[in-house]
Amino acid sequence: MTDTKHSSGAPWRNFYGRFRGKTIRASQHDYLDNDLLPLSPGPIDWDVNPDRDQIDLADYFGQRELWLEIGFGGGEHLVHMAATYPDVGILGCEPFVNGVAMLLGKIRKADVTNLGVYPSDVRNVFDVVPDGTFTKVFLNYPDPWPKKRHHRRRFVTQEHLVPLFASMAPGSELRVATDIEDYVRQTLEEVPKAGFEWLAEGPDDWRTPWVDWFSTRYEQKALREGRTPHYLTFRRP
Numbered sequence: 623m624t625d626t627k628h629s630s631g632a633p634w635r636n637f638y639g640r641f642r643g644k645t646i647r648a649s650q651h652d653y654l655d656n657d658l659l660p661l662s663p664g665p666i667d668w669d670v671n672p673d674r675d676q677i678d679l680a681d682y683f684g685q686r687e688l689w690l691e692i693g694f695g696g697g698e699h700l701v702h703m704a705a706t707y708p709d710v711g712i713l714g715c716e717p718f719v720n721g722v723a724m725l726l727g728k729i730r731k732a733d734v735t736n737l738g739v740y741p742s743d744v745r746n747v748f749d750v751v752p753d754g755t756f757t758k759v760f761l762n763y764p765d766p767w768p769k770k771r772h773h774r775r776r777f778v779t780q781e782h783l784v785p786l787f788a789s790m791a792p793g794s795e796l797r798v799a800t801d802i803e804d805y806v807r808q809t810l811e812e813v814p815k816a817g818f819e820w821l822a823e824g825p826d827d828w829r830t831p832w833v834d835w836f837s838t839r840y841e842q843k844a845l846r847e848g849r850t851p852h853y854l855t856f857r858r859p
Contacts, residue, residue: 646723653726654719661729663713663738677750682738683711689758690789691715692744692777695840697725699762702836704734711736713756715744748785757794759786763840766802778809783816787858796856797832801844806852818856828852 646654663682679688687710694700694714704712714737716722722741729737740747764777777783778798790796796818798809806828814820822828831837831853841851 646720653723653730657726657730658722658739658741661726661737661739663740676752679711679713679738679751679755683736686711686736687757688713688755689760690744690747690756691760691762693761693764694725695721695763695838697721697728699760699836699838700725700737701728701732701734703760703834704729704737705732706834708734708736711738713738713740713747715740715742715747717742745782745785748789751789753788754791755789757791759790759794759796760799761797762799762838763844764798764800764805766800766805773804773808776805776808778805778812780812780816783813783818787816787818790858792858794858796858798854798856799831799835799841799851800854801841801849801851803850803852806854809854813854813856817858819859821855821857828854 663677663679680686689703689707689710689712691700691703691712691714694716697714697716700712700714704710714725716725716739719741722739725739761777766776786796796813798813800806800809810820829850829852831851832855835853844851
């Protein structure tokens with residue numbers, strides 16, 4: 623899938639989700655026009671960084687411990703973690719522009735200053751950050767792609783997990799939250815193949831949310847519809 627190149631020289635990747643919804647409110651246009659660029663931690667994009675040079679996120683975050691949230695949705699968990707851990711720098715990646723706009727509004731209201739936003743595919747980030755960059759990574763309620771023929775589109779495939787593993791520091795933590803049982807199955811099959819260790823010792827370890835967990839709107843919908851959340855914790859040895 624990476625044989626074809628952009629005109630910039632960067633690899634072409636298929637992307638299967640949506641980039642934009644139907645409506646963006648005037649206030650959200652304001653957030654996107656005025657807040658997104660100052661919150662962008664580096665020129666990690668195809669055209670701006672065509673040679674795939676490494677990006678030192680310390681230029682943006684300073685000498686902080688760095689965390690990553692992959693697909694932050696509306697951003698409520700991301701803002702909660704930033705407010706809870708003000709000494710940590712957290713990068714959020716989300717290609718859906720409506721979700722980015724929602725996050726920017728929450729950042730403005732919460733007045734948190736330790737967040738960076740990358741409004742595109744997280745695989746671009748894996749290309750340019752040094753190995754061992756992140757010490758904690760969150761994957762909360764990722765797109766389930768429920769049809770069997772679409773399971774290869776899920777994040778928990780080796781295409782995503784191998785570079786994720788490289789981007790994480792030894793001893794770092796990967797958290798996966800999902801309400802889809804088959805996504806749990808694929809996660810438990812694929813994540814250890816990429817080198818991670820599952821830390822569960824009993825059922826309570828995946829039935830009980832993390833002590834600093836913030837229940838997202840996706841989780842609230844799952845609970846209303848009778849689905850059971852699962853909280854899976856892995857470690858990069």
